[in-house]
Every structure is written in C-alpha cells, then in structure tokens.
Amino acid sequence: MEDQATNVVITTRTALDQASALAVHYGFTILGAIILLIGGWILSSIVSRSAYRVISRIRGIDETLASFFQNVLHYSLLILVFITVLGQFGVQTTSIIAAFGAAGLAIGLALQRTLQNIAAGIMLLILRPFQVGEYIETTNATGFIKEIGLFATEMRTADGLYLMAPNSTLWNTPILNHSREPDRRQELSITIGNSADLELARKTILDVIKADERVKSDPAPVVYPDDLSADQAVLKIEYWTATSSWTDARRDVISKLLTRLAEASIPIK
Numbered sequence: 299m300e301d302q303a304t305n306v307v308i309t310t311r312t313a314l315d316q317a318s319a320l321a322v323h324y325g326f327t328i329l330g331a332i333i334l335l336i337g338g339w340i341l342s343s344i345v346s347r348s349a350y351r352v353i354s355r356i357r358g359i360d361e362t363l364a365s366f367f368q369n370v371l372h373y374s375l376l377i378l379v380f381i382t383v384l385g386q387f388g389v390q391t392t393s394i395i396a397a398f399g400a401a402g403l404a405i406g407l408a409l410q411r412t413l414q415n416i417a418a419g420i421m422l423l424i425l426r427p428f429q430v431g432e433y434i435e436t437t438n439a440t441g442f443i444k445e446i447g448l449f450a451t452e453m454r455t456a457d458g459l460y461l462m463a464p465n466s467t468l469w470n471t472p473i474l475n476h477s478r479e480p481d482r483r484q485e486l487s488i489t490i491g492n493s494a495d496l497e498l499a500r501k502t503i504l505d506v507i508k509a510d511e512r513v514k515s516d517p518a519p520v521v522y523p524d525d526l527s528a529d530q531a532v533l534k535i536e537y538w539t540a541t542s543s544w545t546d547a548r549r550d551v552i553s554k555l556l557t558r559l560a561e562a563s564i565p566i567k
Contacts, residue, residue: 331383338379346372366420366448412449418469419448432477439463481514482544486535486552487524488559489567496523496531499564506554507537512547514538530567 350368423446428434430443433456441453441461451468453461476482490499500521507519519537526532539547559566 334383335379338376338382342372342375342379345375414466415449415464418465419446419450421469422446422451422465423448427473428475428478432475435474435476436468436471438467438471477541480541481538482541483536483538484544484548484551486548486555488533488535488555489530490533490559491530491565491567492526494531494564496533498562499533499559502558502562502564503533503535503555506558507535507551510547510551510554512539512543513551514540 346368349371350364353367354364422428428443428446430445433442434440434453439451439453439461441455441459444452444454446452448465450462450464453463455461488499488503490496503521504519507513507521508515513519514537517538519535521533521535524532524534537551556566
C-alpha cells in the first residue's frame with residue numbers, strides 16, 4: 299500500500315511538473331504572440347500612414363488611390379504578422395501561404411469583372427482623363443463627373459439624372475472631354491437665299507459675332523461660303539470662346555443673328 303501511495307505521489311508530481319513546464323512554455327509563446335500581434339498592428343499602421351503621406355504628395359495621384367494603396371499595404375502587413383505568429387506555434391506556414399494563394403486565385407476568378415473595374419479605376423485615377431466637375435462623352439456614358447471611385451464613376455447627365463458607370467466601361471472606350479481644354483471652337487451654319495447680298499450677310503454676321511465679348515479675337519472669327527446651290531447658299535461661321543461660356547455664347551449669338559439678319563432683310567432658309 300505504501301508503495302502504491304508513493305507511486306501515486308510521484309506520478310502526480312511528474313504530471314504537475316510537466317503541466318507547469320508546458321504552461322510556462324506556452325505561456326511565454328502566447329505572450330510573445332500577443333506582443334507580436336500588437337507590435338505588428340502598430341508597425342503596419344505607422345508604415346501604411348507613412349506610405350499614404352508619401353503617395354498623396356505625388357503629383358497626379360488622387361486621394362482615393364492613395365487611400366487604396368494605404369489599405370492594401372496595411373492589411374498585407376497584418377497578414378504577414380499573422381502568418382509569423384502561427385509559425386511561433388509550430389504551424390507550417392508554407393501550407394498556409396499556399397492556401398492563401400489558392401484562395402486568392404479562386405477569388406480572383408470569381409470576381410474577375412470586379413477586379414477589372416478596380417484596375418480600370420486605378421488607371422483612371424493615375425492618368426486622370428477626366429476630373430470631378432468635368433463633362434465627358436463616351437460611347438457608353440455622357441455627363442458631368444460627380445465622383446471617381448475604384449469600382450465605378452458617378453455622373454450626372456445633362457438633364458439631371460444620376461448615372462453610375464463601371465470603370466471598365468469608361469476605360470475601354472475613347473473619352474471625349476468637353477471641359478478639359480480652356481478654349482473651344484464654335485461652328486454654325488446659316489442658309490440664305492441666292493437673291494440676298496452675300497457680302498452684306500457676311501458683314502452682318504461678323505459684326506454680331508465680334509460684338510460679343512465672349513468671342514475671342516485670336517483666332518479671329520471667320521464667315522465663309524461652305525455650300526452653294528441654284529437657290530441657296532450656306533455660310534459657315536467659326537469662332538472661339540472660353541469653354542466655360544461656350545454654350546451661353548452660342549445661344550446668344552444665334553438669337554442676335556436671327557434679329558440682325560431680319561433687320562437687314564436677309565432671308566434665312
């Protein structure tokens with residue numbers, strides 16, 4: 299009986315010693331993992347914020363794009379810290395990296411169109427073929443730019459409707475920007491009867507155009523015959539204005555031309 303009691307005591311002490319050793323070992327491992335996670339989180343935040351400040355100072359880089367790179371860097375560093383922590387517990391990180399790679403490939407295939415929009419959004423933000431407030435025209439969408447996101451671009455049509463266009467549809471088509479250049483040429487055509495005095499019509503039109511302060515003197519406005527038939531002649535009008543006043547100048551010039559040509563008894567067909 300005494301031998302059995304002694305064996306029980308020895309076994310218990312051995313188990314307690316082993317448990318204590320394991321607790322100390324894994325306790326330090328868990329403590330180290332916690333410290334590594336906290337330190338990795340702080341370090342990734344510092345590095346990503348520093349990268350954001352550097353990227354945002356680069357000329358032509360949009361704030362949305364800088365924030366995107368910041369988030370990508372931040373979470374990439376966190377994944378690296380997480381894999382390192384798992385390695386502290388004896389987990390085979392090679393298999394984890396392979397699993398992440400396979401998962402990334404599967405997600406990429408499933409979200410192929412979404413990733414195309416992100417890639418197109420990055421290119422639009424870097425190359426900046428249009429900016430917020432500009433009016434653009436493409437084969438897929440036309441309107442004023444409200445916001446350029448990583449997935450889609452928000453627009454407002456000329457008649458006040460909301461339009462969201464996926465970035466890939468804007469990137470893969472020619473973009474006509476109506477607002478980018480400071481000056482823009484206006485072209486008008488007026489058809490008059492052959493019985494009218496062509497030179498008088500030309501002089502009247504030039505007087506109306508030059509009287510408008512929004513019309514630029516360089517290049518000078520021109521009026522010339524563009525087409526001729528048995529009973530009518532077509533006069534082509536070309537002049538330049540600031541892009542911001544292009545529409546208003548067109549409306550006013552047309553209205554004044556109708557009035558002045560009627561006063562000069564020049565028939566319009």
